[in-house]
Amino acid sequence: MIAASLNKITQAAHQFPEVRKNELRHGDCAIIRTVKSTYTLRVLAGGLYEASGGWFDKKGCSKMKIGVAGATWGGSAIIPAVLAACGMRIEFMNKLITSPVQKIVIIPANVLN
Amino acid sequence: MIGQTISHYKILEKLGEGGMGVVYKAEDTTLDRHVAIKFLPAHLSANSENKSRFLQEAKSAAALNHPNILNVYEIDEQNGIMFLVMEYLEGETLKDHLTNLKSGPGLPYRQALDWTLSIAQGLKAAHDKNIIHRDIKPHNVMLTNGTQIKIMDFGLAKLKSGAGLTKTGTSLGTLSYMSPEQVQGIATDHRSDIWSLGVVLYEMLTGELPFKAEHDAGLLYLIANEDPPMPSEMDKKIPRQIDQIMKKFIEKNRDQRFKNMDNVLAALLEVRSSIESAAHQTKTKSIAVLPFSNISPDKESDYFSDGLTEELIANFAKLKDIRVVPRATSMHYKGTSKDVKTVARELGTRYILSGSVRKFQENLRITVELIDVELDTQLWAETYKGKLDDVFDIQEQVSKQIVDALMVKLSPTEKVVLTKRSTLNPEAFDCNLRARNFLYQRTKKSMNFAIQLFQKAIELDPRYADAYAGLGETYSSLYQDVERVEQWLDKSIESSLKALMYDSTLPEAYAALGLGYYNKRMFEDAVTASRKAIELDPNNFIGYWILGRIYSSTDRYSESVQLLHKVLELNPDFYSVYGDLQIVYGRMGEKEKYQKILHEGIETYKRYLSQHPDDARGHMYYATDLAQVGRTEEAKIQAAKAIELSPDDPLMHYNAACFYAQMHEKVSAIQSLRDAIAAGYGNYEWLKRDTDLDTLRDEPEFKELVKGK
Numbered sequence: 054m055i056a057a058s059l060n061k062i063t064q065a066a067h068q069f070p071e072v073r074k075n076e077l078r079h080g081d082c083a084i085i086r087t088v089k090s091t092y093t094l095r096v097l098a099g100g101l102y103e104a105s106g107g108w109f110d111k112k113g114c115s116k117m118k119i120g121v122a123g124a125t126w127g128g129s130a131i132i133p134a135v136l137a138a139c140g141m142r143i144e145f146m147n148k149l150i151t152s153p154v155q156k157i158v159i160i161p162a163n164v165l166n
Numbered sequence: 167m168i169g170q171t172i173s174h175y176k177i178l179e180k181l182g183e184g185g186m187g188v189v190y191k192a193e194d195t196t197l198d199r200h201v202a203i204k205f206l207p208a209h210l211s212a213n214s215e216n217k218s219r220f221l222q223e224a225k226s227a228a229a230l231n232h233p234n235i236l237n238v239y240e241i242d243e244q245n246g247i248m249f250l251v252m253e254y255l256e257g258e259t260l261k262d263h264l265t266n267l268k269s270g271p272g273l274p275y276r277q278a279l280d281w282t283l284s285i286a287q288g289l290k291a292a293h294d295k296n297i298i299h300r301d302i303k304p305h306n307v308m309l310t311n312g313t314q315i316k317i318m319d320f321g322l323a324k325l326k327s328g329a330g331l332t333k334t335g336t337s338l339g340t341l342s343y344m345s346p347e348q349v350q351g352i353a354t355d356h357r358s359d360i361w362s363l364g365v366v367l368y369e370m371l372t373g374e375l376p377f378k379a380e381h382d383a384g385l386l387y388l389i390a391n392e393d394p395p396m397p398s399e400m401d402k403k404i405p406r407q408i409d410q411i412m413k414k415f416i417e418k419n420r421d422q423r424f425k426n427m428d429n430v431l432a433a434l435l436e437v438r439s440s441i442e443s444a445a446h447q448t449k450t451k452s453i454a455v456l457p458f459s460n461i462s463p464d465k466e467s468d469y470f471s472d473g474l475t476e477e478l479i480a481n482f483a484k485l486k487d488i489r490v491v492p493r494a495t496s497m498h499y500k501g502t503s504k505d506v507k508t509v510a511r512e513l514g515t516r517y518i519l520s521g522s523v524r525k526f527q528e529n530l531r532i533t534v535e536l537i538d539v540e541l542d543t544q545l546w547a548e549t550y551k552g553k554l555d556d557v558f559d560i561q562e563q564v565s566k567q568i569v570d571a572l573m574v575k576l577s578p579t580e581k582v583v584l585t586k587r588s589t590l591n592p593e594a595f596d597c598n599l600r601a602r603n604f605l606y607q608r609t610k611k612s613m614n615f616a617i618q619l620f621q622k623a624i625e626l627d628p629r630y631a632d633a634y635a636g637l638g639e640t641y642s643s644l645y646q647d648v649e650r651v652e653q654w655l656d657k658s659i660e661s662s663l664k665a666l667m668y669d670s671t672l673p674e675a676y677a678a679l680g681l682g683y684y685n686k687r688m689f690e691d692a693v694t695a696s697r698k699a700i701e702l703d704p705n706n707f708i709g710y711w712i713l714g715r716i717y718s719s720t721d722r723y724s725e726s727v728q729l730l731h732k733v734l735e736l737n738p739d740f741y742s743v744y745g746d747l748q749i750v751y752g753r754m755g756e757k758e759k760y761q762k763i764l765h766e767g768i769e770t771y772k773r774y775l776s777q778h779p780d781d782a783r784g785h786m787y788y789a790t791d792l793a794q795v796g797r798t799e800e801a802k803i804q805a806a807k808a809i810e811l812s813p814d815d816p817l818m819h820y821n822a823a824c825f826y827a828q829m830h831e832k833v834s835a836i837q838s839l840r841d842a843i844a845a846g847y848g849n850y851e852w853l854k855r856d857t858d859l860d861t862l863r864d865e866p867e868f869k870e871l872v873k874g875k
Contacts, residue, residue, distance in 0.1 A: 100353070120353055128319060129301035130292075133355055146353060 069157045071138035074100075074121070080162025085137050088152035092143070094121070094136070096162075108149055120146035127153075167205075171195070172244050175203055175251065191254060200254040201239065205247060230295065233720045234288030236308070236318050255316055260304035264369065271373030275404050278370035279438045281307075284315035285363060286434065287722050290427035292317075293356045300354060302362035303343040304369060311690070341382060342375050346390045346418050357420040360430060364415020371408065372400040376416060390418070405441045431724040439728075451572045452515040454491040455479050457500040458532070462525045471523040472497070473599030474532070474561070478519070481565050483673075483703045484583045487574045491515055492705040494737035510539035517545070519568060528554050534564055536571055546571040554592045562587075583671070589633075594626035598633045605640050609780060610648045610815050616640045631669035638662030638678030639708070645685055647783055648817055650849050658682035673703035680712045689716050707736035711743065718750045726750050739774055741767065741784060744791070767791050782812035786821045793829055801829075809838075816847035824858035835859070836867045843871065 072083060083094045090107030097103055097118060105115040122144040123133035137143050143151045167190065170177050175192040181202060182189045192203045231237060237253035258266075260281070264273070272278065285307060292299060299306075301319060308316040341349070345361035348354050368376045376394035379385040388394075394416070396409040411433045417423040424430045455478050460471040475496065482490040491513050499509055506518045521534040535547040546567055550560045565584050569576060576584065589595050601619035604612040617640050623633035641658035645651060659682040665675035680695035692712055699709035714729035727750055733743045744767030751760040771788035778784065789804035805825050812818040819842035826835035839853075839862075853859065854872055862868040 122353055123298075129299060130319070131298050131300055131354070132296050133298060133353070134296050146351065148351070 069159060071124075072136045072157050072159060073134050074136045075134070077136065077159070078162060082160045082162070083136060084158040084160065085143065085151075085154055086156040087142075087154050090151070092151065104145065107151065122146055124154075125150060172203070172247075172249065173242055175201065177203070192251075194251075200256075202252045202254045204250045204252065230292055230297065232288050232291035233722070234284050234315050234317055235291060236316050253316075255308050255310050255318075257308055257310035257314075260307040260309055260315075260366070260370075263309055264304055264373065267373065272369075272371045272401065272404075275371060275408060275441070276438070278367060279408075279434055281315055281370065282363065282367045283431065283434050283438075283725065284722075285317060285366065286427050286430045287724075288315070288317040289359050289363065290431065291721065293359070293427050298354065298356050299359050299362075300348070301340060301343075302359050302366060303340050304366055305340070307366070341385055341389075342377060344389060345420070347420060349386045349389050355420075356426065357423050360424050360427070361416055361420075363430070364412060367415065368394070368397060368412060371397045371404055374400065405437075407437045407441055411437050428724070435724060435728050451487065451517060451574060452489040452491075453482065453517040453519060453568075453572070454496055454499075454509065454513045454515045455482070456502070456509065456518060456520040457497055458521040458523045459501070460525075461522045464525070467523070467525045469600050469603035470525050470596070472500075473602060474523060474557075476599075476602065477561060478564065479705075480674075480703070481561075481584060482568075483705050485569070485574065485576065485580050488569075488572065489515075490705065492707065492736040494707070494739055498738070506537050507539055507542075516540045517572065525554070530554055530557060530560070532560055532564075536568055554596070557592055557595065558587050558590070588669070589623075589627045589630045591627040591630075594623040594630050594633065597623035597626065598630065598636060601633070601636055601640075605636060605643070607778075607780070608643065608647060609782060610644075610812060613640050613644050613648065617644075629668045631665040631672050631675060634661045634665035634668065635672055635675035635678050638665060638675065639681060642678060642681035642685055646681075648815060649846070650817065650852075655682050655685050659686070671702060673699045673706050673709075676702065677706050677708035677712075680709060684712045684716065689720070692716060705736055707733045707740060710736065711740065711746075714743075715746060718746060718753075721753075723750050723754045727754075738770065741770055741774060741787060744770065745787060764791055764794060768795065780811055782808045782815065782818055783821075785811065786818060786825065790821075790825055790828075793825065798829065801825075814845055816842045816845035819845055820847050820853075824856065827859050827861045830861055832862060832865055835862055836865065836871070839868070839871060 077083065077096045079096055079098060081096045083096075085092045085094065087107065090110075092104060092106040092109070095103040095105075100120055101118050102121055104117050104119050109115045109117055121136055123131040124135040124138045124141040125131045125144050127142055127150070131144060132138075132141075135141070137154050137157050139154050139157065142153055167177050167188075168179060172192075174194060174196045176195055178191045178193055178200075180188065181191050189202055189204045192201050193199075194201050236255065238250060239253065240251040242249060242251065267273070273281075285302070289299065289302070299317065299319070302317070306317060306319045308318055310316060343362040343365045345354065345358040348358050365376055368374075377385055377388040377392070379388055397404040397412055398406045398409050414422075414424050414433065415430075424433065455475055457475045458471040460468045462470075476493050479490055479493045479496065482488045495513065502509065504512075506520070510516065510518055516539055518537045518539060519534065520537075521532060524531040530550075530552050532550045533548070534550075536545045537543070538545050548564075548567065550556075550563065552560060562585055569584065589598070597619045601616045601623065604616035604619065607613075617637065620633045620637040620640065623630055624637070627633070638658045638661035641654045641661060645654035645658070659679060662675050662679035662682055665672055666679065669675065676695045676699035680692045680699060683689075683692035683695060693716060696709040696712040699706045700713075703709075710729045711733045714726045714733060717723070717726035717729065727747065730743050730747050730750065733740055744763055747763045748760055748767070751757075751763060768788070768791050771784060771791065775781065775784050775788060785804045785808035789801045789808065792798075792801035792804060805822055808818055809822055819838050823835045823838035823842060826832075826838055839859075847853075850872060859868075
C-alpha cells in the first residue's frame with residue numbers, strides 16, 4: 054500500500070546538519086533542500102550518485118550518474134569528505150555548485166527497497 | 167555606517183562589498199587594534215535561515231584558527247544585524263611583492279623556503295580539518311610586516327557570488343597554479359594544494375611560472391603533459407637540493423607527489439638544513455676547545471680557567487670558517503681521562519685545543535696545545551707567562567695563533583672581532599667570569615651572586631657590554647626559574663639594550679634581549695632578537711630555544727621540534743627543553759615521540775643531577791617526569807629534595823603543588839600552595855587558570871585560598 058510505504062519512509066528518514074560521504078551506503082538516498090531547489094542523491098557504486106531535482110531537472114538530465122566533489126562555502130575551498138552540510142553548497146564533478154543547503158534528509162536503502 | 171560604533175567597534179571605512187555582505191575597516195576600541203567587519207545585509211539578517219547559514223559559515227571559517235591563515239575573531243549580533251569580525255591585514259600580497267622585486271627575478275632561496283614553510287603550516291592546519299584551499303597562488307598569500315605570511319580566501323572570503331545562485335561550469339582555481347587533476351576535472355584532494363604550493367615556490371625562486379603558454383588550451387596541455395626546467399637550471403645560484411623537492415611537489419601523478427603537508431614540511435626543513443650545512447662544511451675547520459685545567463694552588467680559580475675556555479669558544483664562534491664545539495658540550499670533557507682521539511671522534515672534530523691555567527695572586531701562566539687528530543700531529547703549543555693584566559694579550563695571541571695554525575683566512579671584520587677587547591679592566595673581567603660561573607648554576611642564591619658580580623664588573627667598567635648582557639640574562643632567568651616578578655623583565659631588557667648600546671655585535675646581548683621580550687610575550691621582537699643572536703653566533707642555544715618556544719605556542723610544531731632538538735644538540739644540559747618537547751609532541755599527537763623524549767629526559771636528569779646535585783629546579787622537573795612513568799616513590803623523593811634545596815623559593819613550592827595535584831595527593835598539594843603563597847607567590851591569575859591544579863578546584867581549602875583574589 055502506498056500510504057503504508059510513505060509512512061514507513063517518513064518514520065525511517067532522519068534529518069542531519071551534515072552528511073559525510075562515508076556515512077552513506079549503497080542505495081541510501083539523500084534528499085537535500087537548498088535555497089533554490091531540492092536535490093535527490095542516491096548512492097551508487099564507485100563514488101558516484103544518481104542525481105535528480107534542481108539543476109538536473111531544469112536541464113532535463115535527472116538520474117544523471119555523477120560524482121560529488123564535496124561541500125564548499127562558495128569559494129575555492131572545499132571539504133571533499135562531506136557530501137552536504139547546512140549552510141554550505143554542494144559541488145558536483147561537472148563543476149555545478151548549488152545554492153546553500155538548508156535541510157538534509159537521509160532515507161536508508163532498506164526502507165526504499 | 168562610517169563613524170558609527172557597533173558593539174566596541176568604531177567603523178572607519180568601507181573596504182568592499184559582495185552578495186553576502188559589506189566589509190568595513192573598524193577600530194576595536196577595547197583592544198586598540200584594527201579589524202575587518204563583515205555585515206550581513208539587513209534584508210538577509212531578517213531571515214532566520216540566512217542567519218543560521220551565515221553563522222554556520224562563520225563557524226567553519228573560525229575553526230581555521232592558525233597564525234598563517236586570516237583569522238576570524240568574533241561572530242556577533244547587534245540590533246538584529248549579524249556581523250563577523252576578522253583580522254585586518256596590512257601589507258602586500260606575495261604577487262605584488264614578487265612583481266616589485268628589485269633584487270632579481272626571484273627571492274633568495276632561503277627566504278623562498280621560509281615562506282613556503284609558513285604557507286605549508288597554514289595549509290596543514292586546513293588539511294587537518296579536511297579543508298582544501300584549491301586556489302593557492304601568490305595573489306592569495308598576504309605578507310604582513312614584510313615577514314608574516316597569511317593565507318587568504320579560505321571559506322568566507324569568497325561570498326561574492328550571491329546567496330541564491332546555482333553556478334555551473336566555473337573554473338575553480340587559477341589555471342597556472344592548477345594541478346593536472348584539477349585541469350582534467352578529476353576529483354581533487356589535498357594533493358592539489360601541494361602541487362599549487364610547488365608552483366608558488368617555483369615562482370618565488372625563479373620569478374617565472376613553471377608552465378606558460380599563450381592560450382589556455384596550451385597551458386592545460388603543458389600542465390598535464392610537460393615537465394618544466396628545474397629551478398637550478400633557471401638560475402645556477404639555486405641549490406640543486408631544491409630541484410629534488412620541486413619534483414615531488416609538481417609530480418603529475420599525484421600518487422607520486424608528497425603524500426601530505428607533514429611530508430612537505432619535513433622535506434622543506436631537511437633541504438634547508440642540508441643546504442646550510444653543506445655550505446658550511448665545505449669551508450669550515452672543526453675545533454673543540456676542551457676546558458682548560460686549573461692547576462692553580464687555589465682550586466676556587468676554576469671559574470677563571472672555565473671562563474677563559476668560554477671566552478676562546480665565543481671568539482671562534484664568531485668566525486665563519488671555524489666550526490667550534492659549543493661550550494656546554496665541551497664542558498662535559500672537564501677533567502676527562504679520555505685520549506684526544508676518542509674525544510675528537512665523539513665530538514666530530516678534527517682539531518682539539520687543550521690547555522692549563524695557573525693563577526696565583528697576580529701571576530698567570532697559561533699553557534696551550536693544538537692537535538690535528540686526523541694527522542696525529544701537534545700543530546702548535548705555547549706557554550704564556552704574565553700578570554693578570556696580561557690576560558687580554560694572551561687571549562688575543564692564542565686566538566691569532568690558532569687561526570694561523572688552521573690556515574683560516576679572516577675577513578677584515580673578523581680580524582677586528584678577534585682582536586676586540588670587551589674590557590680593558592682585568593678586575594672587571596675577573597668579576598664577569600665569576601658572575602657567569604654563578605649564573606650557570608641556576609639557583610636563586612647563585613643568580614643573586616651573579617647579579618652582584620655583574621654589577622660590580624659594570625661599576626669597574628661602565629661600558630662593559632658583556633657584563634650588561636650577563637646581567638640581562640640573569641634577570642630573565644630569575645624571572646623564569648625563580649620569581650615571576652615583572653620588574654626582573656624590565657631590568658633584563660634595560661640591561662640587554664645597554665649591552666647593545668656598547669657593543670651591537672654581541673650575540674649574548676641579543677639572546678638576553680630575546681629572553682626578556684619572550685617572557686614579556688612580545689613575540690615579534692623576541693623572534694627578531696633571537697634570529698640576530700643566532701646569526702652572530704650559530705651556537706647560541708638560547709636563541710634557538712626562544713624561537714622553538716614561540717613556534718610551539720603559535721602552532722608551528724614541526725619547526726619548533728627542529729629548533730628544540732637543535733638546543734639539545736648545542737647544550738645537552740639545558741633540560742627544560744625536554745618539557746618543551748613533551749608539550750609539542752603532545753599537541754602533535756605524536757605519542758611514541760612523546761614517550762621517547764620523556765625517557766630521554768629522565769636519563770638526562772639522572773646524569774645531570776649526579777653532576778649538579780644542588781639544582782632544585784632540576785630535581786623538581788625530574789620528579790614530574792618520574793611520576794609520568796609511574797615511578798611515584800622516586801618522584802616524591804626528588805620533589806622533597808627540590809624543596810629541601812630551595813625552601814624559600816615560591817615557584818618551587820608552586821611547582822610542588824602542581825606535582826602533588828597531578829599525583830592526586832590533594833593534602834600535600836594544598837599545603838605546597840600555602841607554602842608558595844607564604845613565600846611570596848602572588849600570580850593568582852595564573853593559579854586560577856593552571857590546568858595542572860584542576861584536581862584541586864573543588865576542594866574547599868583551594869577555594870578559600872583563591873577567594874577574593
